[in-house]
Amino acid sequence: MQRSGRCEGPGDLHLHSTHSDGTEPPAQVMAAAHAHGMRTVALTDHDTTSGWAEAADAATSLGMTFVPGMEMSSQHEWRSIHVLAYLFDPDEPRLRAMTDRVRRSRLQRARIMADRIARDYDITWEDIVAQTSTGATVGRPHIADALIARGVVADRGEAFSTILATGGDYYVSLFSPDPVEAVELIVGAGGVAIIAHPAGRAGIPPKRLLTRMLDAGLAGFELGHRENLPAAVATLRALADERDLIVTGSSDYHGLGKPNQPGEHTTSEAMLERLIDRGTGCAPVLP
Ligand code: AMP
Ligand code: FE
Ligand code: FE
Ligand code: ZN
Numbered sequence: 001m002q003r004s005g006r007c008e009g010p011g012d013l014h015l016h017s018t019h020s021d022g023t024e025p026p027a028q029v030m031a032a033a034h035a036h037g038m039r040t041v042a043l044t045d046h047d048t049t050s051g052w053a054e055a056a057d058a059a060t061s062l063g064m065t066f067v068p069g070m071e072m073s074s075q076h077e078w079r080s081i082h083v084l085a086y087l088f089d090p091d092e093p094r095l096r097a098m099t100d101r102v103r104r105s106r107l108q109r110a111r112i113m114a115d116r117i118a119r120d121y122d123i124t125w126e127d128i129v130a131q132t133s134t135g136a137t138v139g140r141p142h143i144a145d146a147l148i149a150r151g152v153v154a155d156r157g158e159a160f161s162t163i164l165a166t167g168g169d170y171y172v173s174l175f176s177p178d179p180v181e182a183v184e185l186i187v188g189a190g191g192v193a194i195i196a197h198p199a200g201r202a203g204i205p206p207k208r209l210l211t212r213m214l215d216a217g218l219a220g221f222e223l224g225h226r227e228n229l230p231a232a233v234a235t236l237r238a239l240a241d242e243r244d245l246i247v248t249g250s251s252d253y254h255g256l257g258k259p260n261q262p263g264e265h266t267t268s269e270a271m272l273e274r275l276i277d278r279g280t281g282c283a284p285v286l287p
Contacts (some may be wrong), residue, residue: 006065006286007272009039009229012262013067013221014084014196017043018133019051020071021141023255025133026051026271029262032253034062036263040272042086042250044067046137047099047106049090053141056285058282066285067276069197072186073102073176076209079202081179081195084222084248087279088191090181095189098177103137104174110138116145116170121152140164141257156257179205180212187217190281194218194248199232216241219278224249224265246274 016022017029024032026043033041041064043055052068059066070092072083088095114125123146131145132138144159153159163170172204177185186193197215198204200220205213221236222228224247240247249265252258267275276284 006284007040007269009269010037010263010266011040011067011269011272012036012038012250012253012265013040013042013069013218013226013248013267013272014071015041015085015262016045016071016255016257017051017055018136019043019048020045020137021139021257022035023257026055029253029255030055030058030062030064030066032221032255034059034064034265036261038064038263038266040065040067041268042066042067044069044071044084045137046071047073048137052090060285060287063287067286068282068285072099072182073174073177074182075176076179077171078274079205080176081182081205082197083179083182083186084194084196085186086192086194086275087282087284088186088189089281092189092281093189094109095185098181098185102174102176106138109172110140111142112172113140113143113164116146116172117200121147121150121163123147123150123152141254145257157223164165164167179209183213183216183218186273190279191248192219192224192275192279194220194275196222197227197252198222199228199236200225201227201275204232204235210239218245219275220246220248222248222250224267226251226254226260226264227252236258246271246278248275255262260267
């Protein structure tokens with residue numbers, strides 16, 4: 001195999017900044033990944049690419065290879081499925097229209113959740129706006145941060161297990177595409193689609209759905225992730241081996257928003273090379 005030298009050393013391909021629900025701006029996220037020994041990094045904010053430019057500058061000036069990414073929301077029946085997208089064209093119209101629509105839905109949904117919560121707790125929409133960077137993809141973590149600031153809960157974890165729980169009294173779902181459509185949009189924009197944390201508490205996506213996603217061009221699974229359960233990982237690893245899929249490992253760092261630390265799971269050099277070879281919508285940014 002030809003050694004290109006693009007990806008020497010460990011890679012972390014799942015990191016969030018203040019452009020979505022991380023607590024640190026992109027440059028600080030890249031510095032954190034570098035301090036944890038990473039040499040290839042991606043920024044994967046939810047449903048947005050707005051942090052790419054700052055992250056690429058910071059990553060490459062620290063000597064790291066930058067892989068542009070995004071974590072796309074999707075939904076199958078009751079199940080939320082996050083699809084990591086890499087190396088796609090950020091200006092491709094269909095994908096862009098979809099992520100714009102998801103972000104608008106997230107904003108409306110956050111307002112409705114805020115109204116519901118405000119009936120029982122001392123919290124306003126302005127409190128939530130104050131926790132959200134301008135233009136960021138808004139989510140329940142920003143509502144959690146507003147509740148923390150008001151002293152209602154101690155941390156995001158407590159907010160999610162109580163007031164913000166999926167299916168709870170205050171919960172409102174957001175619009176997002178079917179997972180197969182998400183994969184089609186990513187692949188249509190030249191990107192590489194990988195299911196994020198596919199083996200978590202909700203269980204593996206149904207086999208029929210996985211087959212349809214693979215038929216649409218799904219490239220692989222994020223098997224290294226703290227929320228994945230070992231038995232389910234073994235099942236997906238067997239499928240990945242059988243189909244020769246790409247397998248990644250990453251931290252899902254959210255700054256202070258989660259305990260996850262950069263580099264707690266990593267992606268091998270061989271898999272980084274395969275992923276970069278497969279993406280055609282944009283190029284990795286080299287140091
Ligand atoms: P949303 O997409 O707005 O429904 O919110 C889901 C997001 O909240 C995910 O991206 C997670 O990063 C975050 N999240 C979910 N559960 C927790 C938790 N227990 N602690 C902190 N963040 C969480
Ligand atoms: Fe998140
Ligand atoms: Fe996720
Ligand atoms: Zn994530």
